[in-house]
Amino acid sequence: MSSHTADTNLRPDPDAELVAIADYLCDTKIDSAEALTTARHCLMDSLGCAMLALQYPECTKHLGPFVPGTLVPNGARVPGTSHVLDPVKAAFDIGAMVRWLDFNDTWLAAEWGHPSDNLGAILALGDFLSRQAMARGPASEQAPLTVADILDAMIRAHEIQGVLALENSFNRVGLDHVLLVKVASAGVAARMLGLDKDQVIDVLSHAWIDGQSLRTYRHAPNTGSRKSWAAGDASSRGLRLAMMVAKGEMGLPSALTAKGWGFQDVLFKGEPLRRSRDYGSYVMEHVLFKLSFPAEFHAQTAVECAMALHPEVRDRIDQIERIELTTQESAIRIISKDGPLHNPADRDHCLQYMVAVPLLFGRLSAEDYEDAVALDPRIDQLRAKMQVREDPRYSTEYLDADKRSIANAVQVFFSDGSATEKVEVDYPIGHRRRRDEGIPVLEKKFAAALRTRFPRRQAERIQTLCQDETALLATPVPRFMELLLP
Secondary structure (H helix, E strand, O other), X not given: OOOOOHHHHOOOOOOHHHHHHHHHHHHOOOOOHHHHHHHHHHHHHHHHHHHHHXXXXXXXXXXXXXXXXXXXXXXXXXXXXXXXXXXXXXXXXXXXXHHOOOOOOEEOOXXXXXXXXXXXXXXXXXXXXXXXXXXXXXXXXXXXXEHHHHHHHHHHHHXXXXXXXXXXXOHHHOEOOHHHHHHHHHHHHHHHOOOOHHHHHHHHHHHHHOOOOEOHHHOOOOOOOHHHHHHHHHHHHHHHHHHHHHOOOOOOOOOOOOOOOOHHHHHOOOOOOOOOOOOOOHHHHHOEOOOOXXXXXXXXXXXXXXXXXXXXXXXXXXXXXXXXXXXXXXXXXXXXXXXXXXXXXXXXXXXXXXXXXXXXXXOOOHHXXXXXXXXXXXXXXXXXXXXXXXXXHHHHHHHOOOOOXXXXXXXXXXXXXXXXXXXXXXXXXXXXXXXXXXXXHHHHHHHHHHHOOOOHHHHHHHHHHHHOHHHHHHOEHHHHHHHOOO
8 A cells, every 4th residue: 555645646736847838839929030040041951951861871761651652641741852751750751861960050058959850840740730721721720831930930949959958968867968859849849739838738748758868879889870860759759749639648747846756856866957048049049050061069160170280281191190189078078089980970979080081181071971981091090199188268168158169179290390280269160150151151051952952943942942031931831842842
Protein backbone atom coordinates (compact mmCIF):
# COMPACT_ATOMS: atom_id res chain seq x y z
CA MET A 1 0.00 0.00 0.00
CA SER A 2 1.32 3.46 -0.92
CA SER A 3 2.73 5.51 1.94
CA HIS A 4 1.71 8.73 0.18
CA THR A 5 -1.14 10.72 1.61
CA ALA A 6 -4.14 11.59 -0.51
CA ASP A 7 -2.80 15.13 -0.90
CA THR A 8 0.13 13.94 -3.05
CA ASN A 9 -2.22 12.98 -5.88
CA LEU A 10 -3.80 16.39 -6.27
CA ARG A 11 -3.47 17.63 -9.84
CA PRO A 12 -1.09 20.62 -9.69
CA ASP A 13 -1.22 23.81 -11.68
CA PRO A 14 0.92 23.67 -14.83
CA ASP A 15 4.60 24.39 -14.39
CA ALA A 16 5.44 28.07 -14.67
CA GLU A 17 7.79 27.59 -17.62
CA LEU A 18 5.15 25.71 -19.61
CA VAL A 19 2.76 28.58 -19.00
CA ALA A 20 5.36 31.18 -19.98
CA ILE A 21 6.03 29.48 -23.31
CA ALA A 22 2.31 29.04 -23.98
CA ASP A 23 1.66 32.71 -23.14
CA TYR A 24 4.32 33.68 -25.64
CA LEU A 25 2.95 31.43 -28.35
CA CYS A 26 -0.68 32.42 -27.86
CA ASP A 27 -0.55 36.07 -26.76
CA THR A 28 2.65 37.73 -28.00
CA LYS A 29 2.68 39.54 -31.32
CA ILE A 30 5.94 39.60 -33.27
CA ASP A 31 6.56 43.14 -34.53
CA SER A 32 10.32 43.23 -35.12
CA ALA A 33 11.19 44.17 -38.70
CA GLU A 34 14.76 43.00 -38.11
CA ALA A 35 13.55 39.58 -36.94
CA LEU A 36 11.27 39.23 -39.97
CA THR A 37 14.03 40.07 -42.44
CA THR A 38 16.46 37.77 -40.65
CA ALA A 39 13.85 34.99 -40.70
CA ARG A 40 13.53 35.44 -44.47
CA HIS A 41 17.28 35.07 -44.82
CA CYS A 42 17.15 32.07 -42.49
CA LEU A 43 14.51 30.42 -44.67
CA MET A 44 16.70 30.96 -47.74
CA ASP A 45 19.78 29.63 -45.99
CA SER A 46 18.01 26.59 -44.56
CA LEU A 47 16.49 25.61 -47.92
CA GLY A 48 19.87 26.07 -49.55
CA CYS A 49 21.42 23.68 -47.02
CA ALA A 50 18.62 21.20 -47.75
CA MET A 51 19.28 21.33 -51.50
CA LEU A 52 22.99 20.74 -50.98
CA ALA A 53 22.25 17.72 -48.79
CA LEU A 54 20.36 16.05 -51.63
CA GLN A 55 23.71 15.41 -53.32
CA TYR A 56 24.61 12.87 -50.61
CA PRO A 57 23.17 9.33 -50.75
CA GLU A 58 23.68 8.91 -47.00
CA CYS A 59 21.06 11.63 -46.60
CA THR A 60 18.66 10.71 -49.38
CA LYS A 61 18.42 7.08 -48.23
CA HIS A 62 16.41 8.35 -45.24
CA LEU A 63 13.85 10.27 -47.33
CA GLY A 64 10.43 9.22 -48.57
CA PRO A 65 7.55 7.17 -47.14
CA PHE A 66 8.24 4.43 -44.63
CA VAL A 67 6.39 2.03 -46.91
CA PRO A 68 7.47 2.52 -50.54
CA GLY A 69 4.62 3.54 -52.79
CA THR A 70 2.49 5.04 -50.03
CA LEU A 71 0.40 7.92 -51.33
CA VAL A 72 -0.88 10.70 -49.09
CA PRO A 73 -3.64 12.79 -50.69
CA ASN A 74 -2.86 16.50 -50.28
CA GLY A 75 0.15 15.59 -48.17
CA ALA A 76 3.22 17.67 -47.40
CA ARG A 77 5.85 18.11 -50.10
CA VAL A 78 9.57 17.73 -49.46
CA PRO A 79 11.49 20.50 -51.28
CA GLY A 80 13.78 19.40 -54.05
CA THR A 81 12.17 15.94 -54.27
CA SER A 82 9.01 14.35 -55.61
CA HIS A 83 7.94 13.05 -52.19
CA VAL A 84 4.43 13.83 -50.92
CA LEU A 85 4.20 12.52 -47.37
CA ASP A 86 2.24 12.64 -44.16
CA PRO A 87 3.41 15.77 -42.33
CA VAL A 88 5.22 13.90 -39.55
CA LYS A 89 7.48 12.03 -41.99
CA ALA A 90 7.87 15.14 -44.15
CA ALA A 91 9.04 17.03 -41.06
CA PHE A 92 11.71 14.38 -40.51
CA ASP A 93 12.84 14.55 -44.13
CA ILE A 94 13.02 18.34 -44.31
CA GLY A 95 14.72 18.57 -40.93
CA ALA A 96 17.30 15.94 -41.87
CA MET A 97 18.05 17.70 -45.14
CA VAL A 98 18.49 21.10 -43.51
CA ARG A 99 20.80 19.69 -40.86
CA TRP A 100 22.72 17.06 -42.81
CA LEU A 101 25.83 19.03 -43.76
CA ASP A 102 26.07 21.02 -40.51
CA PHE A 103 25.79 24.17 -42.63
CA ASN A 104 22.58 25.73 -41.22
CA ASP A 105 22.28 28.51 -38.66
CA THR A 106 23.64 28.25 -35.13
CA TRP A 107 22.97 29.55 -31.63
CA LEU A 108 25.76 29.50 -29.07
CA ALA A 109 25.13 30.07 -25.37
CA ALA A 110 25.28 27.83 -22.29
CA GLU A 111 23.73 25.30 -24.69
CA TRP A 112 24.37 25.44 -28.41
CA GLY A 113 22.10 24.31 -31.18
CA HIS A 114 20.65 25.07 -34.58
CA PRO A 115 17.26 26.79 -34.39
CA SER A 116 16.47 26.28 -38.08
CA ASP A 117 16.26 22.57 -37.23
CA ASN A 118 12.62 23.40 -36.42
CA LEU A 119 11.87 24.23 -40.06
CA GLY A 120 11.00 20.58 -40.69
CA ALA A 121 7.85 20.71 -38.57
CA ILE A 122 6.97 24.27 -39.58
CA LEU A 123 7.21 23.85 -43.34
CA ALA A 124 5.68 20.36 -43.45
CA LEU A 125 2.71 21.33 -41.28
CA GLY A 126 2.23 24.62 -43.12
CA ASP A 127 2.04 22.88 -46.48
CA PHE A 128 -0.18 20.08 -45.17
CA LEU A 129 -2.70 22.37 -43.44
CA SER A 130 -2.87 24.63 -46.48
CA ARG A 131 -3.39 21.82 -48.97
CA GLN A 132 -6.03 20.23 -46.78
CA ALA A 133 -7.87 23.56 -46.54
CA MET A 134 -7.69 24.05 -50.31
CA ALA A 135 -8.99 20.52 -50.90
CA ARG A 136 -12.07 21.27 -48.79
CA GLY A 137 -12.81 24.23 -51.03
CA PRO A 138 -15.14 27.08 -50.05
CA ALA A 139 -16.50 25.04 -47.15
CA SER A 140 -13.15 25.27 -45.37
CA GLU A 141 -12.93 27.76 -42.52
CA GLN A 142 -9.15 27.91 -42.90
CA ALA A 143 -7.41 29.83 -45.65
CA PRO A 144 -4.03 28.59 -46.88
CA LEU A 145 -1.14 29.82 -44.79
CA THR A 146 1.31 32.27 -46.32
CA VAL A 147 5.08 32.46 -46.05
CA ALA A 148 4.49 35.26 -43.51
CA ASP A 149 3.00 32.60 -41.22
CA ILE A 150 6.03 30.38 -41.78
CA LEU A 151 8.42 33.19 -40.86
CA ASP A 152 6.39 34.06 -37.76
CA ALA A 153 6.58 30.43 -36.63
CA MET A 154 10.32 30.36 -37.31
CA ILE A 155 10.88 33.45 -35.14
CA ARG A 156 8.95 31.82 -32.30
CA ALA A 157 10.74 28.48 -32.61
CA HIS A 158 14.12 30.22 -32.67
CA GLU A 159 13.13 32.20 -29.58
CA ILE A 160 11.96 29.21 -27.52
CA GLN A 161 15.00 27.11 -28.35
CA GLY A 162 17.49 29.94 -28.01
CA VAL A 163 16.22 31.59 -24.82
CA LEU A 164 16.08 28.23 -23.03
CA ALA A 165 19.67 27.66 -24.14
CA LEU A 166 21.01 30.90 -22.69
CA GLU A 167 21.51 29.66 -19.12
CA ASN A 168 20.67 25.94 -19.20
CA SER A 169 23.55 23.72 -20.28
CA PHE A 170 21.97 20.38 -21.15
CA ASN A 171 25.20 19.04 -22.65
CA ARG A 172 26.86 19.14 -19.21
CA VAL A 173 24.45 16.45 -18.03
CA GLY A 174 24.84 14.42 -21.22
CA LEU A 175 21.67 15.63 -22.97
CA ASP A 176 21.64 16.76 -26.59
CA HIS A 177 20.37 20.14 -27.76
CA VAL A 178 17.79 18.45 -30.00
CA LEU A 179 15.54 18.16 -26.94
CA LEU A 180 15.02 21.92 -27.38
CA VAL A 181 14.12 21.33 -31.03
CA LYS A 182 11.45 18.94 -29.85
CA VAL A 183 10.07 21.49 -27.37
CA ALA A 184 10.13 24.39 -29.85
CA SER A 185 8.69 22.38 -32.74
CA ALA A 186 5.94 21.00 -30.52
CA GLY A 187 4.99 24.48 -29.33
CA VAL A 188 4.88 26.18 -32.73
CA ALA A 189 3.08 23.20 -34.25
CA ALA A 190 0.42 23.47 -31.54
CA ARG A 191 -0.04 27.14 -32.39
CA MET A 192 -0.24 26.43 -36.13
CA LEU A 193 -2.86 23.76 -35.44
CA GLY A 194 -4.98 26.40 -33.68
CA LEU A 195 -4.90 24.76 -30.26
CA ASP A 196 -5.97 26.81 -27.24
CA LYS A 197 -3.54 27.78 -24.49
CA ASP A 198 -4.37 24.82 -22.24
CA GLN A 199 -3.72 22.46 -25.12
CA VAL A 200 -0.45 24.21 -25.96
CA ILE A 201 0.64 23.64 -22.36
CA ASP A 202 -0.31 19.98 -22.71
CA VAL A 203 1.78 19.66 -25.89
CA LEU A 204 4.79 21.29 -24.25
CA SER A 205 4.52 18.97 -21.26
CA HIS A 206 4.79 15.94 -23.54
CA ALA A 207 7.81 17.40 -25.33
CA TRP A 208 9.69 17.78 -22.04
CA ILE A 209 8.70 14.30 -20.86
CA ASP A 210 9.96 13.03 -24.22
CA GLY A 211 13.20 14.96 -23.91
CA GLN A 212 15.81 12.36 -22.95
CA SER A 213 18.08 12.81 -25.99
CA LEU A 214 21.60 11.57 -25.21
CA ARG A 215 24.65 13.18 -26.84
CA THR A 216 26.37 9.82 -27.37
CA TYR A 217 26.42 10.14 -31.16
CA ARG A 218 28.21 13.50 -31.08
CA HIS A 219 31.32 12.37 -29.22
CA ALA A 220 34.19 9.95 -29.67
CA PRO A 221 34.21 7.01 -29.88
CA ASN A 222 30.59 6.93 -31.09
CA THR A 223 30.48 9.98 -33.37
CA GLY A 224 28.29 9.11 -36.32
CA SER A 225 25.71 10.13 -38.86
CA ARG A 226 22.85 10.10 -36.36
CA LYS A 227 23.87 13.65 -35.48
CA SER A 228 22.81 14.62 -39.02
CA TRP A 229 19.23 13.34 -38.70
CA ALA A 230 18.64 13.67 -34.95
CA ALA A 231 17.21 17.18 -35.28
CA GLY A 232 14.83 16.13 -38.04
CA ASP A 233 13.71 13.30 -35.81
CA ALA A 234 13.13 15.73 -32.91
CA SER A 235 11.21 18.24 -35.03
CA SER A 236 9.08 15.43 -36.42
CA ARG A 237 8.38 14.08 -32.93
CA GLY A 238 7.38 17.54 -31.69
CA LEU A 239 4.83 17.77 -34.51
CA ARG A 240 3.54 14.28 -33.74
CA LEU A 241 2.94 15.21 -30.09
CA ALA A 242 1.04 18.34 -31.10
CA MET A 243 -1.19 16.33 -33.42
CA MET A 244 -1.90 13.83 -30.62
CA VAL A 245 -3.02 16.57 -28.25
CA ALA A 246 -5.15 18.03 -31.05
CA LYS A 247 -7.05 14.72 -30.93
CA GLY A 248 -7.61 15.00 -27.18
CA GLU A 249 -4.53 13.52 -25.51
CA MET A 250 -4.18 14.82 -21.95
CA GLY A 251 -1.14 16.71 -20.68
CA LEU A 252 1.10 16.34 -17.64
CA PRO A 253 1.03 19.63 -15.74
CA SER A 254 4.16 19.15 -13.60
CA ALA A 255 6.27 17.52 -16.30
CA LEU A 256 9.23 19.66 -15.31
CA THR A 257 8.93 19.89 -11.53
CA ALA A 258 7.25 16.68 -10.34
CA LYS A 259 9.14 15.46 -7.28
CA GLY A 260 11.33 12.50 -8.21
CA TRP A 261 9.73 11.93 -11.62
CA GLY A 262 9.85 15.27 -13.45
CA PHE A 263 12.38 16.36 -16.05
CA GLN A 264 14.38 18.42 -13.58
CA ASP A 265 14.85 15.66 -11.01
CA VAL A 266 15.36 12.76 -13.43
CA LEU A 267 17.38 14.33 -16.23
CA PHE A 268 18.70 17.69 -15.02
CA LYS A 269 20.30 16.68 -11.70
CA GLY A 270 17.53 18.37 -9.75
CA GLU A 271 18.42 21.80 -11.12
CA PRO A 272 15.58 24.17 -12.03
CA LEU A 273 15.35 25.57 -15.53
CA ARG A 274 16.65 29.13 -15.59
CA ARG A 275 15.54 31.97 -17.82
CA SER A 276 16.72 35.57 -17.54
CA ARG A 277 14.76 37.24 -20.34
CA ASP A 278 11.20 37.22 -21.65
CA TYR A 279 10.39 35.53 -24.94
CA GLY A 280 10.29 37.91 -27.89
CA SER A 281 12.42 37.99 -31.06
CA TYR A 282 15.93 38.29 -29.60
CA VAL A 283 17.26 34.97 -30.91
CA MET A 284 16.28 35.44 -34.54
CA GLU A 285 17.76 38.93 -34.50
CA HIS A 286 21.08 37.61 -33.16
CA VAL A 287 21.24 34.19 -34.84
CA LEU A 288 24.53 33.08 -36.41
CA PHE A 289 24.75 31.95 -40.03
CA LYS A 290 27.29 29.48 -41.37
CA LEU A 291 28.08 31.16 -44.65
CA SER A 292 31.49 30.15 -45.91
CA PHE A 293 32.23 26.78 -44.37
CA PRO A 294 30.19 23.72 -43.35
CA ALA A 295 31.97 23.53 -40.00
CA GLU A 296 30.86 23.24 -36.39
CA PHE A 297 30.40 26.85 -35.37
CA HIS A 298 32.98 26.98 -32.58
CA ALA A 299 35.56 26.46 -35.35
CA GLN A 300 34.24 28.96 -37.91
CA THR A 301 36.71 31.70 -37.03
CA ALA A 302 39.55 29.17 -36.81
CA VAL A 303 38.82 28.20 -40.40
CA GLU A 304 38.86 31.88 -41.39
CA CYS A 305 42.28 32.18 -39.74
CA ALA A 306 43.59 29.11 -41.54
CA MET A 307 42.27 30.40 -44.86
CA ALA A 308 44.14 33.66 -44.31
CA LEU A 309 47.36 31.73 -43.58
CA HIS A 310 47.10 29.34 -46.53
CA PRO A 311 48.99 31.50 -49.06
CA GLU A 312 51.89 31.83 -46.61
CA VAL A 313 52.15 28.14 -45.63
CA ARG A 314 51.01 26.17 -48.68
CA ASP A 315 54.56 25.86 -50.07
CA ARG A 316 56.12 25.20 -46.64
CA ILE A 317 53.91 22.38 -45.32
CA ASP A 318 56.92 20.06 -44.86
CA GLN A 319 58.71 22.74 -42.83
CA ILE A 320 55.95 23.18 -40.22
CA GLU A 321 57.14 22.34 -36.72
CA ARG A 322 54.01 23.17 -34.73
CA ILE A 323 50.67 24.96 -35.02
CA GLU A 324 49.20 26.84 -32.07
CA LEU A 325 45.41 27.02 -31.92
CA THR A 326 43.94 29.43 -29.38
CA THR A 327 40.23 29.04 -28.71
CA GLN A 328 37.34 29.13 -26.24
CA GLU A 329 36.61 26.60 -23.50
CA SER A 330 33.53 25.33 -25.33
CA ALA A 331 35.51 24.50 -28.45
CA ILE A 332 38.04 22.54 -26.41
CA ARG A 333 35.27 20.61 -24.69
CA ILE A 334 33.25 19.90 -27.82
CA ILE A 335 35.47 19.68 -30.90
CA SER A 336 39.13 19.38 -29.90
CA LYS A 337 39.92 15.83 -30.87
CA ASP A 338 43.09 13.72 -31.20
CA GLY A 339 43.46 10.25 -32.65
CA PRO A 340 41.76 8.59 -35.63
CA LEU A 341 38.65 10.09 -37.22
CA HIS A 342 36.32 7.43 -38.54
CA ASN A 343 33.74 9.14 -40.76
CA PRO A 344 32.58 12.55 -42.07
CA ALA A 345 30.53 13.16 -38.91
CA ASP A 346 33.69 12.64 -36.85
CA ARG A 347 35.73 15.01 -39.02
CA ASP A 348 33.29 17.92 -39.18
CA HIS A 349 33.38 18.04 -35.37
CA CYS A 350 37.16 18.07 -35.09
CA LEU A 351 38.77 21.50 -34.65
CA GLN A 352 42.17 20.27 -35.78
CA TYR A 353 40.83 18.68 -38.96
CA MET A 354 38.89 21.84 -39.83
CA VAL A 355 42.11 23.88 -39.55
CA ALA A 356 44.37 21.41 -41.35
CA VAL A 357 42.29 21.26 -44.55
CA PRO A 358 42.24 25.01 -45.29
CA LEU A 359 45.92 25.32 -44.37
CA LEU A 360 46.66 22.68 -46.99
CA PHE A 361 44.13 23.44 -49.69
CA GLY A 362 42.76 26.94 -49.09
CA ARG A 363 39.19 25.64 -48.82
CA LEU A 364 36.77 23.72 -46.61
CA SER A 365 33.70 22.17 -48.23
CA ALA A 366 31.40 19.28 -47.37
CA GLU A 367 33.39 17.08 -49.76
CA ASP A 368 36.49 17.67 -47.68
CA TYR A 369 35.05 15.51 -44.89
CA GLU A 370 34.68 12.51 -47.20
CA ASP A 371 37.22 9.67 -47.38
CA ALA A 372 38.69 10.80 -50.70
CA VAL A 373 40.15 13.90 -49.04
CA ALA A 374 40.59 12.54 -45.52
CA LEU A 375 42.98 9.83 -46.73
CA ASP A 376 45.59 12.50 -47.58
CA PRO A 377 48.28 11.70 -44.94
CA ARG A 378 49.27 15.35 -44.62
CA ILE A 379 46.02 16.15 -42.79
CA ASP A 380 46.78 13.86 -39.87
CA GLN A 381 50.42 14.95 -39.93
CA LEU A 382 49.33 18.55 -39.41
CA ARG A 383 46.80 17.54 -36.74
CA ALA A 384 49.61 15.87 -34.80
CA LYS A 385 51.55 19.15 -34.77
CA MET A 386 48.69 21.21 -33.32
CA GLN A 387 48.65 22.52 -29.77
CA VAL A 388 45.26 23.71 -28.51
CA ARG A 389 44.89 26.09 -25.58
CA GLU A 390 42.20 28.31 -24.11
CA ASP A 391 42.32 32.09 -24.02
CA PRO A 392 40.23 33.17 -21.00
CA ARG A 393 39.14 36.32 -22.84
CA TYR A 394 37.69 34.23 -25.64
CA SER A 395 35.72 32.14 -23.14
CA THR A 396 34.45 35.20 -21.27
CA GLU A 397 33.36 37.10 -24.39
CA TYR A 398 31.76 33.95 -25.80
CA LEU A 399 29.25 34.12 -22.92
CA ASP A 400 28.94 37.93 -22.83
CA ALA A 401 25.37 38.79 -23.91
CA ASP A 402 26.54 42.00 -25.58
CA LYS A 403 29.34 40.33 -27.54
CA ARG A 404 28.74 36.59 -28.00
CA SER A 405 32.03 36.33 -29.86
CA ILE A 406 33.36 33.02 -31.15
CA ALA A 407 37.05 33.88 -31.24
CA ASN A 408 39.91 31.73 -32.49
CA ALA A 409 43.53 32.35 -33.41
CA VAL A 410 46.04 30.32 -35.42
CA GLN A 411 49.81 30.70 -35.63
CA VAL A 412 52.21 28.44 -37.56
CA PHE A 413 55.85 27.87 -36.52
CA PHE A 414 58.50 26.50 -38.89
CA SER A 415 61.58 24.36 -38.31
CA ASP A 416 63.96 27.19 -39.23
CA GLY A 417 62.71 29.26 -36.27
CA SER A 418 60.46 31.56 -38.30
CA ALA A 419 56.71 31.87 -37.78
CA THR A 420 53.64 33.42 -39.30
CA GLU A 421 51.86 36.20 -37.53
CA LYS A 422 49.17 35.11 -35.08
CA VAL A 423 45.94 35.51 -37.04
CA GLU A 424 42.95 36.20 -34.78
CA VAL A 425 39.25 36.50 -35.68
CA ASP A 426 36.70 37.37 -32.97
CA TYR A 427 33.46 37.33 -34.97
CA PRO A 428 32.72 35.01 -37.89
CA ILE A 429 31.15 36.39 -41.04
CA GLY A 430 27.77 34.93 -40.06
CA HIS A 431 27.63 36.97 -36.83
CA ARG A 432 25.13 39.77 -36.33
CA ARG A 433 28.04 42.23 -36.05
CA ARG A 434 28.97 41.35 -39.65
CA ARG A 435 25.46 41.24 -41.16
CA ASP A 436 26.17 43.82 -43.90
CA GLU A 437 29.17 41.79 -45.00
CA GLY A 438 27.46 38.46 -44.52
CA ILE A 439 24.10 38.78 -46.31
CA PRO A 440 25.61 39.01 -49.83
CA VAL A 441 27.56 35.84 -49.01
CA LEU A 442 24.35 34.18 -47.80
CA GLU A 443 22.58 35.09 -51.04
CA LYS A 444 25.43 33.67 -53.13
CA LYS A 445 25.41 30.49 -51.05
CA PHE A 446 21.64 30.18 -51.63
CA ALA A 447 21.91 30.78 -55.37
CA ALA A 448 24.69 28.20 -55.73
CA ALA A 449 22.70 25.65 -53.73
CA LEU A 450 19.60 26.14 -55.88
CA ARG A 451 21.62 25.51 -59.02
CA THR A 452 22.60 22.07 -57.75
CA ARG A 453 18.94 21.01 -57.89
CA PHE A 454 16.96 23.19 -60.31
CA PRO A 455 17.28 24.45 -63.88
CA ARG A 456 18.69 27.97 -64.14
CA ARG A 457 15.38 29.76 -64.76
CA GLN A 458 13.60 27.97 -61.93
CA ALA A 459 16.47 28.73 -59.56
CA GLU A 460 16.34 32.39 -60.57
CA ARG A 461 12.58 32.56 -59.95
CA ILE A 462 13.03 31.15 -56.45
CA GLN A 463 15.90 33.53 -55.72
CA THR A 464 14.00 36.56 -57.02
CA LEU A 465 10.92 35.79 -54.93
CA CYS A 466 12.95 35.20 -51.76
CA GLN A 467 14.73 38.53 -52.17
CA ASP A 468 11.41 40.42 -52.51
CA GLU A 469 10.19 40.46 -48.92
CA THR A 470 6.75 41.92 -49.65
CA ALA A 471 5.99 39.41 -52.39
CA LEU A 472 7.37 36.49 -50.42
CA LEU A 473 5.31 37.24 -47.31
CA ALA A 474 2.11 37.23 -49.35
CA THR A 475 2.86 33.98 -51.18
CA PRO A 476 0.63 31.05 -50.14
CA VAL A 477 2.67 28.18 -48.75
CA PRO A 478 1.46 25.67 -51.38
CA ARG A 479 2.54 28.04 -54.16
CA PHE A 480 5.93 28.51 -52.54
CA MET A 481 6.40 24.77 -52.17
CA GLU A 482 5.48 24.25 -55.83
CA LEU A 483 8.41 26.43 -56.82
CA LEU A 484 10.68 24.03 -54.94
CA LEU A 485 9.60 20.91 -56.79
CA PRO A 486 12.18 19.42 -59.17
